Amino acid sequence: MFRHTPLRYATLILLFSGAVFQAFTGDYYGLEILSEILILAILVLALDLVAGFGGMISLCHGALMGAGAYGFALLATQAGLSPAVAIIVALILVGFIGCIIGAICARSHGIYFIMATLAFGQMGYSYVFDAPGFGGDDGLTGIPRPDMSALNIDLGDSQTFALYCLAALCAAYGLVVLFLNSGVGRSLVGVMHNEVRMRALGSEVWKIKAIAFGISGMIAGVAGILLAQHSMYVSPSIMNWTVSGEALVVVILGGLGTLVGPIVGAVVFVVLKHQVSALTSYWHLVVGCLLIAVVMSGSNGIFGWVETQWTRHLKQRQSPRLAPRSEPTSHQETVKDA
């Protein structure tokens, strides 16, 4: 089950403070990067919900994010809905699509689940690419940001938009925590640990997976809507499987099944991308090497490694004479926590 440890609270406070500091001190470029980090953080949070707590490794979250972006774009630009209504309708739509995908894929596991989600994602990508009304390869432009002038808030301003993204990330995080501590959320963790036993206890496993996937899809949809509002443009490339793959890399880099870890992963990934790409166009090589190092270390991502070190430190402080012989890996501890 998911638990907030003091270290997780401290990291969350640190991340939040860092984001607020950056929002109030950063220049235009810094604010754009901040928004990019926050949007990616929402996407990886959605992925961590199903992958880290339900064992459902998805390669269609890029497509779900794209569905949110396109849904919002079409409703706000062509259906004539106000951005606020378009957001709500688009999220319901993406949640429904997520539910359907989750329900259909519920009986498959492991590599077959990954392949099934990949197929759904690529179907969505191909459809948006080819079908009329989606703008083809050119995508859709002129996507509006919500009008909050009544509250004296101008979302056209980079700083305000970054804070708007931060508020969305906080809401998404709260929703995920609330869900994981709910009956369905706890059942999802039960399914990940032992699907056979959950069935034997009378649980309809496919429904749990479908609901979890729906909520995860909805959160990925939030990321998509923010992405569309951020660039005021959406193209089919955000639905490509490589976007889902990149999100998975970020989740693993940060720490699968920790919620906090993937947010850390998003910060590291985006900062590395911008810093290293200024030096070389082969920035993926650096991220790849880092990912290999993290995986080979046996830790559950960067945050998992920090948690392991912190736990070891606490144990040594409690019993200084007993040096730990073999510490469990961070991943093992995380699974225990989950």
Next chain:
Amino acid sequence: MLETTGISKSFGPIHVTRNVTLKLEKGERRVILGPNGAGKTTLFNLLAGVLRPDQGAIHLCGSDVTSLSVAQRAKRGLSRSYQKNTLFDGLSIRENLGLAASIHTGNAKSLWRDPLGRPEVRQIVEEVANLVNITDQLDNTVNAVSYGTRRQLEVGLALATRPSVLLMDEPTSGVGPEMSKAFHRMLNDLPRDLTLLIIEHDMDLAMDVADTITVLNYGEVVFDGLPEAAQGSELLKEIYLGNWENA
């Protein structure tokens, strides 16, 4: 309470269960005996809904459940424990029992409420933990407790759904003599209105707990009667109980 009518199951040319007819009354405690490969676990899988019979029907509380899934049968009051521990290893014992209790009480369907904090769930957790003697281990993770405690939890999980029929596949499998005695006491302390169907190799436990005994051999029922009759049966001594009197 639980009735099978001529159920059969084959895997290719191998007949694993042949025309098995059983009738368990409410509160009855029946032990199933049989040598390895007799089809005992397959029979449990048929009863629980993991496998579908090729022929025959299964009735639970008067309703035909032959075509129902595992989860649907569980909701109707059929629960089982496994020969090999089938637990939620990364979770605490309290969370394990809480999951089962929340499914039974319907709290597992909530999208916002924490089921483990619900009084009805906590009550079931406390009661079951007390029944299987793991109250002092509630906050330990399953990975961190002994094998015997896991066996107790295995039964506890099945009990936490408040079943009317409980299938127990070798509950004392792999435990020592002391723990086996504790299991005897635990089984005897279970509510008398709970119908029990137990696969067991421990003869002492079988004779101690059973109201009736069914013996399977090559998938067929070869004996169905009282424990005293089973003790005197030459057929049973031949196929299964040969070493029992000397044990």
